[in-house]
Amino acid sequence: MTRRPAYFEPVGTDRYLPTEHAGGAWRDDEIHFSPLGGLITHAIDQHRAGRHDPDQHPDQHPDQHDDGKHLGRISFDILGRLGTDECGIRVETIRPGRTIELVEATASIGGRAAVLARAWFVASGDTATVAGGQPAPLPAPDQAARHPMTQHWGGGFVTSLDVRATAPAQPGRTTAWVRTGTDLVAGERVSPHAGFIALVDTANGIAVRQSPARWMFPNLDLTLHLHRVPSGEWTGLDTTVTFGQEGLGLTSTVLHDASGPVGRAEQLLTVRQL
Structure with a gap:
């Protein structure tokens, strides 16, 4: 059986090597933050579940353990250049609790701290009778047209994506679906x-306001707030820049999965002319 491509290869405990599929959009010698954000989330999941938990079923996802809490917010501060070197991730629980829990992760690249992440997990409960306030769902992915990001961006990560726009893109405004056939970590369930x-x-590259050949607008952070656990292969992005x-x-x-909206994401940009 042919192994699927992956964005990262594990090379030791809490250590990963990016592949060409993680290549960045701004520079050839950097990786894209998007798969790195997923990798950090995966490391947090493993920390919470217990990496070597003998009671965890082999088919169980690493976030599915019986503490009854779900991810409600995760924030990433990007501290500097994301080189193509080996990445190490250190995770610790800094506020344990039965109702809420705060976890912190530091990703280091080439021996230097590159990303600081914090994640809040919140106790689950039955709130179906009071649920409401969500925005309207996006049109389904099968109703969307292909929207290749390679017209503006290069790099292995962008090339790995299947992007579908639900309406013609406007400068700084796009609604689209994104999925990938590339695994996050080789040989590991996430x-x-x-x-x-x-x-x-x-999201920061899908709704281009100005040409990246003339302007730079990298994001310094990424923060997600979730009101529902996302599922499925599609990530829906209703994005304004x-x-x-x-x-x-x-x-x-506004973030969506195929069943509807799941939360929101914000990114702070530093805008400068080339």
Whole structure:
């Protein structure tokens, strides 16, 4: 059987090597943050589940353990260049609890801290009778047209994506679905929310406001707030990009899976002319 391609290869405990499929959109010697965000989420899942838990079923996703909590928010601060070197991830629980739990992860590349992440997990409960306030769902992926991002971007990660726009893209405004046939980590099962998050950073490149050949607008962070656990192979992005007048920008996205909206994502941009 032919093995599927992957964005990362494990090379030791908490250590991973990016493949060419993780290649960045801005520079050839960098990786894209999107799969790295998914990898960090996967490492947090493994930490919470217990990497060597003898009671975990082999078919069980690493986030599916019986503490009854779901991911509600995860934030990533991108501290610097994301090189194509080996990545190590250190995770610790800094606020344990039965109702809420806060976990912190630091991803280091080439021996230097590159990303700091914090994730809140919240106790689940039956709130179906009061659920409401969600935005309208996106049109289904099979109703969307192909929207190749390679017209604006290069790199292995962008090339690995299947992108479908639900309407013609406008400068700074796009609604689209994204999926990939590339595994996050070679030989490892990942949770639905890790696979989902691995595609969310695509939002900052999917609704291009100005040509990246003339302007740079990399994001310094990514924060997701979730009101429902995402599932399925598609990540839906209802994205708006705003550039301010003093070098700041925002990429704001309503997140969807094939069943409907699941939350929101925000990215702070540094905008500068090339």
